[in-house]
Amino acid sequence: MPGSTRDPSNVRGSERLAALPPYILAKVDELKSRLRAAGQDIYDFGLGNPDGPSPAAAIDRLITEARRPGNQRYMPSKGLPETRQAICDWYQRRYAQKFDPDTEAVITIGSKEGIAHLLLALVSPGDCVLAPDPCYPIHRFGVIIAGGEPLPVACGPDVDHIAALEQGLAAAPRPPVGLIVNFPHNPTSATVDLAYYEKVVALARRERLWVISDLAYADLAFDPSAQTRSIFEVPGARDVAVEFFTVSKSYSMPGWRVGFCVGNPDLIAHLTAIKGYLDYGIFAPAQLGAATALGQCDVDVVQNRQRYHRRAELLVKGLGDAGWTVAMPKASMFVWAQVPPAHRPGGAVAFASALLQHARVAVSPGVGFGPGGEGFVRFSLVESEDRIERACAAVASFLRDRPASAKAP
Numbered sequence: 341m342p343g344s345t346r347d348p349s350n351v352r353g354s355e356r357l358a359a360l361p362p363y364i365l366a367k368v369d370e371l372k373s374r375l376r377a378a379g380q381d382i383y384d385f386g387l388g389n390p391d392g393p394s395p396a397a398a399i400d401r402l403i404t405e406a407r408r409p410g411n412q413r414y415m416p417s418k419g420l421p422e423t424r425q426a427i428c429d430w431y432q433r434r435y436a437q438k439f440d441p442d443t444e445a446v447i448t449i450g451s452k453e454g455i456a457h458l459l460l461a462l463v464s465p466g467d468c469v470l471a472p473d474p475c476y477p478i479h480r481f482g483v484i485i486a487g488g489e490p491l492p493v494a495c496g497p498d499v500d501h502i503a504a505l506e507q508g509l510a511a512a513p514r515p516p517v518g519l520i521v522n523f524p525h526n527p528t529s530a531t532v533d534l535a536y537y538e539k540v541v542a543l544a545r546r547e548r549l550w551v552i553s554d555l556a557y558a559d560l561a562f563d564p565s566a567q568t569r570s571i572f573e574v575p576g577a578r579d580v581a582v583e584f585f586t587v588s589k590s591y592s593m594p595g596w597r598v599g600f601c602v603g604n605p606d607l608i609a610h611l612t613a614i615k616g617y618l619d620y621g622i623f624a625p626a627q628l629g630a631a632t633a634l635g636q637c638d639v640d641v642v643q644n645r646q647r648y649h650r651r652a653e654l655l656v657k658g659l660g661d662a663g664w665t666v667a668m669p670k671a672s673m674f675v676w677a678q679v680p681p682a683h684r685p686g687g688a689v690a691f692a693s694a695l696l697q698h699a700r701v702a703v704s705p706g707v708g709f710g711p712g713g714e715g716f717v718r719f720s721l722v723e724s725e726d727r728i729e730r731a732c733a734a735v736a737s738f739l740r741d742r743p744a745s746a747k748a749p
């Protein structure tokens with residue numbers, strides 16, 4: 341305020357904010373910003389930010405509803421009835437699961453906001469929550485922000501995920517109150533079958549845990565053996581679990597910020613209650629456009645899945661031709677790549693920084709998703725096919741010219 345003599349150094353964050361670790365991806369992001377400011381073209385595989393077009397039918401609905409009087413007003417934080425019905429209809433078609441749109445569904449501002457707010461509603465200070473490692477950051481940091489302690493559960497394509505859960509339980513300093521699962525997995529692209537969810541539900545009952553299932557990549561399974569299952573296909577899952585989905589990935593609608601949570605009515609009520617204090621709901625035309633996408637735009641989903649599949653195949657082949665052997669993902673919009681052997685001693689951040697500095701290829705260091713991600717980098721499949729080919733050529737030059745690990749600039 342004008343004329344204020346208050347010392348800005350006296351403004352401190354809360355203990356909750358102080359508990360958050362330093363943003364480990366900041367170094368790479370800062371370098372990327374500097375290079376772009378200098379006019380450099382960056383092959384950016386960093387953020388998982390879908391680049392495909394949103395469905396035409398959803399856009400048309402958005403425009404129509406934006407012109408409708410009254411749709412500019414505040415909306416219920418729980419979401420509009422049509423949109424809640426649309427996600428329930430989606431589950432009925434996709435997984436033969438029926439949900440009550442009034443008591444078992446709530447609309448969220450993307451799944452990230454919903455997960456974070458649900459954790460605020462469920463986690464008390466000191467509570468332990470089992471969370472994947474590596475993980476989509478809100479799965480861990482959401483627990484920390486709520487005052488809890490995330491307990492790492494190893495996750496990846498070659499991991500026995502049930503054994504990892506049991507190990508996490510055995511290492512817990514206190515009995516956990518909850519469990520977060522995410523398949524297809526971000527960042528590693530790991531998948532699971534229905535037997536996994538059967539064991540999760542049994543474990544949750546045995547240990548008296550609530551379960552949050554993040555199903556953001558449900559539609560992006562390439563391999564027939566990796567078709568995504570819902571936890572609600574397991575009898576009794578509704579007693580312990582909720583599941584989050586979003587139009588961001590399947591429908592290329594990330595900026596629309598429309599997500600969904602369905603499942604246990606008590607957990608849904610907790611999320612609805614805390615959202616009532618924190619938001620006024622999503623812009624009605626965006627919600628209604630999302631409802632149209634869920635009900636009418638299956639062809640767009642197929643096209644998006646095919647796009648990511650082609651890009652994954654092209655990237656994996658291109659990296660292989662460059663001398664960097666990387667496994668083809670079965671699902672998701674990511675390629676999870678172990679750092680080439682000669683560059684592992686420097687760590688994932690140093691390798692990603694060097695790759696960006698010398699090849700203009702931006703990737704996310706795996707350790708930014710948790711300690712279990714050290715030694716890996718994540719490619720998001722958000723560059724066009726021709727740019728993927730050019731990026732792979734740049735990687736080949738980098739690996740040829742810099743065959744051994746070096747400190748990041």
